[in-house]
Amino acid sequence: MKDALFGGVNAAVLTAMKPDLSPDPERMAAHAKWLLAHGCNGLGVLGTTGEANSFGLQERKAILEGLIARGVPAAAMMPGTGTANLTDTVDLTLHARAQGCRGVLLLPPFYYKNPSDDGLFAYFAEVINRVGGGIALYLYNFPQQSAVPFSLPLIERLLKAFPGAIKGVKDSSGDYANMKAMVDAFAAEGFEVYSGSDEYLQRILAEGGAGCITAASNGNSHWGGIVYARRTGPEADAAQAVLTATRRAATSVPLIPGLREIIARSTGDDGWRTIRPPHLKLTPAQAEAVWAAWGAAGALPLPGLAPARAAA
Template sequence: MKDAIYGGVNAAVLTAMGPDLSPDLNRMAAHARWLLANGCNGLGVLGTTGEANSFGLHERKQILEGLIARGIPAARMMPGTGCASLTDSVELTKHARDAGCPGVLMLPPFYYKNPSDDGLFAYFSEVVNRVGGGVMIYLYHFPQQSAVPFSLDLIGRLLKAFPGVIKGVKDSSGDYANMQAMVRAFAKDGFEVYSGSDEFLQQILAEGGAGCITAASNANSHWGGIVYAKRTGPEADAAQAMLTATRRAATSVPLIPGLREIIARSTGDAGWRVIRPPHLPLTQEQAEKVWAAWSAAGAIPLPGLAPAKAAE
């Protein structure tokens, strides 16, 4: 897809925290700069991997403002703004718009299960009308986590009602057929489809999708950048194989603490292991497992980082 706003590789950025579980904006901004210098076209901040729903409204604003103040371009960020509360979703979306972000990633209202498409259409209509324009909304399809999927019919209705506002989707379902159906149904209208699974990047690009927004990009974005730049050929195929291998390595343990472990060992910064409950750091056995899996894939040391140090 040409001219996609976030076209390419977008990391679902980990949120760094201090010992008291408050956001560590200096550490997070440094990581964001490394991502942008090592294969990432954009940054999905405050998503699932960033533990957004473990942070309060004011903390989420503080994180976005803090990254911008530390030189991370607002134009390269897609903040997550979807909440169970309608008014919180509106407030965070306006905040992202006013900060200069071109788009936001929005979960459906996820507390009440099995809402109808009519109910979801009403919710997103309220959000769009209350925000009042100036920012594009990307739908976050992650039914395993939210238990509230976006049907093709609902997406079509939203696109018809709000052209140019409902701009794309992140599909974290792991169902390539669903991603493919979204591209075939809506990409012709400029709808940007992003895979939430690294293993589908090359396929979705060939299909006409816009790229990916993935957790493992926190550590494998170097190879994602090669796939996005090359698309086909031996170098792209090898890079895609690395994306697939590292994704499988990342999911061999609980994903978010596993990625924190990889970054902690790769940087020698144990602070990356700090995580908000109900998530927990990995056990020593899990930590060794995920490190061994990334090493076996050939992804250690991470390109652009200092040589890996021993675990602390």
């Protein structure tokens, strides 16, 4: 897809934390800059992998402002601003717009389960009207986590009712047929479909999708960049194989602490293991297993990071 605002590889960025569990913008900004220098076209900050829903409203604003103050381009970031309520969602979206972000990622209102498409349409209509434009809105389809999927009829209804407001979707359903159906139905109108799984990057690009927004890009973005640049051929195929293998390695243990472990070992920075409850650090056995899995995938050492040191 040409002219996609976030076309390419977007990491669902980990949120660094200090020992007291407060956000650590210095460490996070350094990681974000490394990602942009090693295969990422953009950054999905404050999403699921970034533990956004473990942070309060003011903390989320401070994290975004802290990254920008430390030189991470606002235009490269797609912050997650969807919450379980209307007013906070609008507030965070307006804040992102004021900081210079070009787009935001919106979870559905996820606390009440099994809402009707009419109810979801009414919610997003209210969000769109209150935001009033000036920033692209992307839907976040992650039914395993939110328990509230986006149906194709709902997306079609929103696109027709609010031309230009809903720019695309991150589909983390893991259902490639669903992603392809979105591309087939809406890509011709400029609707950007991003895979939430690395294993589908090469396929979704070939089908007319815009790219990916993925957790494992915290460590495998170098190979994602190759796939996006080359698309086809032996080099792209080999890079896609690394993406698929690292995705499977990342999900072989609890995802977020597992990725923190990979970055901690790759940088020698134990601070990356700090995580907010209810998430927990990996057990020693899990830590060894995920490190071995990333090594078997051919992804270690991570390009551009200091040689791995022994884990603490």
